[in-house]
Amino acid sequence: MTTPAGFYETHAELLDQAVRATTVRDYWSAFPESPSKSVYGETAAPAGESAFRALLGQPFPIEVPGAEGVVSTERSPWGLELGVSYPKADPLALVAAARVATPAWRAVGPQGRAGVAAEIIKRINARSFELAHAVQHTTGQAFVMAFQAGGPHAQDRALEAVAYALAATSSIPGTSEWSKPQRGGDPLRLTKTSTVVGRGVSLVIGCTTFPTWNSYPGLFASLVTGNPVIVKPHPGAVLPLAITVQICREVLAEAGQNPDLVTLAVEEPGDGIAATLATHPDVRIVDFTGSSEFGNWLEANARQAVVYTEKAGLNTVVVDSTDDYKGLLRNLSFSLSLYSGQMCTTPQNILVPSGGIETDAGHRSVDEFGADLTAALDKLLGDPARAAGTLGAIVNDGVLARVTEADGAATVIRSTAAVTDEQNPGATIRTPVVVRLDAADDKAYTREWFGPVSFVIATESTDHSLRILVETVRAHGALTALVHSTSPEVLSAAREAALDAGVHLAENLTGGVFVNQTAAFSDLHGSGANPAATASLSDDHFVTGRFFTLQSRHHV
Amino acid sequence: MTTPAGFYETHAELLDQAVRATTVRDYWSAFPESPSKSVYGETAAPAGESAFRALLGQPFPIEVPGAEGVVSTERSPWGLELGVSYPKADPLALVAAARVATPAWRAVGPQGRAGVAAEIIKRINARSFELAHAVQHTTGQAFVMAFQAGGPHAQDRALEAVAYALAATSSIPGTSEWSKPQRGGDPLRLTKTSTVVGRGVSLVIGCTTFPTWNSYPGLFASLVTGNPVIVKPHPGAVLPLAITVQICREVLAEAGQNPDLVTLAVEEPGDGIAATLATHPDVRIVDFTGSSEFGNWLEANARQAVVYTEKAGLNTVVVDSTDDYKGLLRNLSFSLSLYSGQMCTTPQNILVPSGGIETDAGHRSVDEFGADLTAALDKLLGDPARAAGTLGAIVNDGVLARVTEADGAATVIRSTAAVTDEQNPGATIRTPVVVRLDAADDKAYTREWFGPVSFVIATESTDHSLRILVETVRAHGALTALVHSTSPEVLSAAREAALDAGVHLAENLTGGVFVNQTAAFSDLHGSGANPAATASLSDDHFVTGRFFTLQSRHHV
Structure with missing residues (x-):
């Protein structure tokens, strides 16, 4: 003893x-x-x-x-x-x-x-x-x-x-x-x-x-x-x-x-x-x-x-502009794929101004951004063995049903696909679905689609995106938010919007840190300030x- | 500015x-x-x-x-x-x-x-x-x-x-x-x-x-x-x-x-x-x-x-024994009188074993204790000007009605009296009522009689008093508890009882510190652990x- x-x-x-x-x-x-x-x-x-x-x-x-x-x-x-x-x-x-x-x-x-x-x-x-x-x-x-x-x-x-x-x-x-x-x-x-x-x-x-x-x-x-x-x-x-x-x-x-x-x-x-x-x-x-x-x-x-x-909750990404477009796509596609989006922190709603975004690879329209994100996902998940190591398996039939439902949407820009893992032939593995929506389609994007389902949503402007961030997160909650912008004014406005919404913010993640992940002893998980959680891990x-x-x- | x-x-x-x-x-x-x-x-x-x-x-x-x-x-x-x-x-x-x-x-x-x-x-x-x-x-x-x-x-x-x-x-x-x-x-x-x-x-x-x-x-x-x-x-x-x-x-x-x-x-x-x-x-x-x-x-x-x-709540005093009986009576009578008991911390239920208590002035039966407490109150409040300075005035008709109701009890051992303050002839001032009860009279003593009303309650033993403390405070709450004992075992049992009841305890107060009073930066007021309060002033x-x-x- x-x-x-x-x-x-x-x-x-x-x-x-x-x-x-x-x-x-x-x-x-x-x-x-x-x-x-x-x-x-x-x-x-x-x-x-x-x-x-x-x-x-x-x-x-x-x-x-x-x-x-x-x-x-x-x-x-x-x-x-x-x-x-x-x-x-x-x-x-x-x-x-x-x-x-x-x-x-x-x-x-x-x-x-x-x-x-x-x-x-x-x-x-x-x-x-x-x-x-x-x-x-x-x-x-x-x-x-x-x-x-x-x-x-x-x-x-x-x-x-x-x-x-x-x-x-x-x-x-x-x-x-x-x-x-x-x-x-x-x-x-x-x-x-x-x-x-x-x-x-x-x-x-x-x-x-x-x-x-x-x-x-x-x-x-x-x-x-x-x-x-x-x-x-x-x-x-x-x-x-x-x-x-x-x-x-x-x-x-x-x-x-x-x-x-x-x-x-x-x-x-x-x-x-x-x-x-x-x-x-x-x-x-x-x-x-x-x-x-x-x-x-x-x-x-x-x-x-x-x-x-x-x-x-409705984890949200506001895309305004970037000086590392490849990094943005690589980082975001990994966030959407990791454990098949079955994390309470995986982004779902990706808000892009209908006029498109400025990047170091030139102007990109909403459709081009959607295509580029699809390409990034395809590249990340091209090899089945590596894909299985990133995606993991689908945890239950509920997730599978949502993937199937989303994949049936008229405006799918990236369809899901089954992946066969030779090591685990009995595993149920699916790649992410991405659906194109407009800001008016709030019936679809104001509920959580837990799993590998995300939406590229065209908004009037970045201001509008931030307003949607505040309104939807206040009403439905979120554990994470991410903004991409090269403008100090937009970043400042995004920080204020995140404070108003009560959600933690990540800015311009283009490297080896992902919005889904929080580190103990440094990052808080959840805030208590929006409906997604009543507490924060961990604080006093x-x-x-x-x-x-x-x-x-x-x-x- | x-x-x-x-x-x-x-x-x-x-x-x-x-x-x-x-x-x-x-x-x-x-x-x-x-x-x-x-x-x-x-x-x-x-x-x-x-x-x-x-x-x-x-x-x-x-x-x-x-x-x-x-x-x-x-x-x-x-x-x-x-x-x-x-x-x-x-x-x-x-x-x-x-x-x-x-x-x-x-x-x-x-x-x-x-x-x-x-x-x-x-x-x-x-x-x-x-x-x-x-x-x-x-x-x-x-x-x-x-x-x-x-x-x-x-x-x-x-x-x-x-x-x-x-x-x-x-x-x-x-x-x-x-x-x-x-x-x-x-x-x-x-x-x-x-x-x-x-x-x-x-x-x-x-x-x-x-x-x-x-x-x-x-x-x-x-x-x-x-x-x-x-x-x-x-x-x-x-x-x-x-x-x-x-x-x-x-x-x-x-x-x-x-x-x-x-x-x-x-x-x-x-x-x-x-x-x-x-x-x-x-x-x-x-x-x-x-x-x-x-x-x-x-x-x-x-x-x-x-x-x-x-x-x-039901602020409670457990009287077991004392080596300073005068101090106990002086301290307790002041606690009952200060601002006419109109403090959320004033003792109400005074539990005394029916076999009486041992004191430095000899054994005292429950009745003798009641008489001694009455005498101490009379002494404290004998001079009208000084009495007014201790008692203050009755805050409203609700308190006055309770004093009158308690004063009509069959087992009153100290009746209330009006005090005339020459400086403030329009003031409503009343001295405390003390009523003798038995442990079985819980209908009377398990509700709060906010104001100058307290009960001397005969119990089977100090153990029984502590059980009543735990049961009544758990059910009805309390902001304060006080124990008087010369026995380390009883004090230890009282501390455990107070922890079980979720109430702060004061022990053997016979001098210039009163159970009704808490000091900022040292004493907590309320605990959150019993129904009298959901929080404590102040803690994290x-x-x-x-x-x-x-x-x-x-x-x-």
Whole structure:
């Protein structure tokens, strides 16, 4: 057994660095993103793959309170037979077990809780290859992306949440001495203690496309602020979170804590246990990533809880002008293709003035821009093996149906195509569809077409594009916005428009940084300022609602 | 004109000290609480009184957007004729004016906004005597209390909120340089900017007993985080907030800002403009102090806003044992008498084991304790002039009705009495009622009897008292709890009980510190952890929900 204080001692330097990184926000990362042997060692990759293979077709080794039967709900978009089954728990038993585990966790204090969390994340990192296979075969991400986004990038986001939670729960000192001068007498003197108390049982509802990356911030923010956490994965992506919960429970038990501080809640599709749990009076925190429909339902109905949601939106690109047209096209076509646009950050609405744009390759009309973007996509995705590595696989039939629907539009300028990956003949892979629209076609472009579907939309002018950006994002939300312009005035207007819309902006991305990607410890993900999300990963607001500070005072 | 940056420069040292004080939490105060000449100068007191007198019977000099008629709704609990009238505004015009004023305020940035706020608070401090008279003659507080709680203590709470808001809005740097190493190539480099954007129009709903102290934290937290603020005073206590808003507008105009960033919203009782404003789609922040009924309504209905409420509760005292019985009685009787128990922090439920308590003056049965407390109250309030200075006046007929109702109980152990203040013959002054109850009489003691009403409640044991503390506070809320015990085990159990109940605890107060009083920069007021309040004055959580941080990134 290692005490929480012992884990804190082990990881104090890492935690200090992480806390400092949240305030400096230059580049900092604790977990190397490269799955190379030089970083993770010769044996890590094969050992991780073996560990993953050993889980297939088996009951997953994890205990849940009030177990009652098993479920097996996952299928790999790459065609691999998974057959992992998980014990199903009674939701009421999960909540009850979580409550039982809470008081001892409260007594641990901020540093010990952060130490335990850091140990958990380190062990998650050590299983990055195993997790990468689990993420690949549930989400459809290509392996390298599954490794990076599902592994080290998610671990950085986890550590970032731990850092915010540690800093916030330590900002009021545990003890202070108060001495108030009195005229003509001794000062009034009190000793005061402050104790962090978690809000209550925390529920993390995972999504099917980024089960770890999107769940870790809420999971670790809640845990470090003193709350037990019930992890409810999407039925399509259970394994990455089951491994995560397994590691959490293992470390908690080693730290002398009740492992039921973190439990797994699986279900058959349609069981609706997320709604049951989210509205339980003892569940006081809900983190959710997924559809606007259920996210809005949670916000309206989980009234006893604070609710952090990330939902759908209309990620928007305003194209005005560029001095690196090739770079623009290369960068944008990759953003549209990466994981088949199945990222909550993938651009959808590309606004181009009907008079065309000025570029270093000359004037381009809207139609020429559409043709150039199509050519860039064709070039990027020309080789099937490389294309599969960028596109990944289509995660579910819903995405496939939208691709098919969009491909049937009268004004398609780039049709989707199936890609055959020789390594994974059972995989469902599709290239992006691009549709030409006008500003008046808002019925089509003001809903989210999650997946590889985007629109080149002709507007009256760049001013008009910025107005559409503000109006559509205010009304429907967005996680990202991108502007391309060589004009300082347009860039300045775009920044103001993004502030008005409440969306983070990227400007003139033409190189190796993509609008879909945010870096932990530097970029915020979501803002809370538009309907796509009620919170931002991660900032002080993301953690301060998860706990209370209670004081006691007495004379010295 | 002084720019916001200029005001920041002027007050930078004060703001630095204030921010540091929020993290150290030993004794710190920016504004002297003594109304003495040696502190505020020879002329301050008479000048302040003259300024107050000059306001009586006049239209109050303040502009409001969309003015339509006037209201005059205040009466002094001390009997003074006030006759101040205020221009009434159309609520929609207030919201519209607030929105117009917002963009320029956003552009000022955190430091400039904090500088303007500090200048406002300094000017409020300079008008402390005028404000003290205004507070006295609206709330019924005695003059010295009105000066302290309505003046310097409120100003300290205001500055504390400014400090939290400044720190929170500065924690992510305005600019950062991001440089990510790339294998075998130049690093990826981005410049990132972060901009604080207010959530939206803020509404502060004042109360009748502490119009400044309870309103300032929300007002200044919202203003410094970039939001315009509509101040809606209680119809019974308009003047202190009208003076405050007047000062805000004066400083904002001098800073080159639109004064409609802070506006006054008055009403006739029953107009219901608080509800109208609180549910307006552009109102995104609500701060409220007052009844549980309206506070709960706001939480349920102002769904487009974040809602910070302070409502009713059952402040509880657990008496187990003491080694300073006289001190206990002196301290407790003062707590019950101060401002006639019209503080949201005044003890109501005094839990005593039926077997009695051990004290340095020997064993005391419940009945003896009740008699001793009665004697202590009689001694404290024996001299009418001194009694008036402690009790103040009864603020309204609702309180008077409750005193009368409690006084009619069969088990009264101390009856209320009217006190005649020769200086203020028109004042309504009453001494506290104490009623003896048993633990089974929870119908009586589980509702708040706001005013000078308290209960000595016999329980089975101190353990039972602590259980009642936890159960009643969890169900009905509390802002304060107090325990008296000489036993380390009982004190430890009381601390755990207070953590379970979610209430701040004071232990063995027998001297010059009272459970009703909290000190800015050291004590939290409210916890958010029980139904009496959804927030704590002030901590990070109180400010972080009032703004968003939006980023923009581009290649270097």
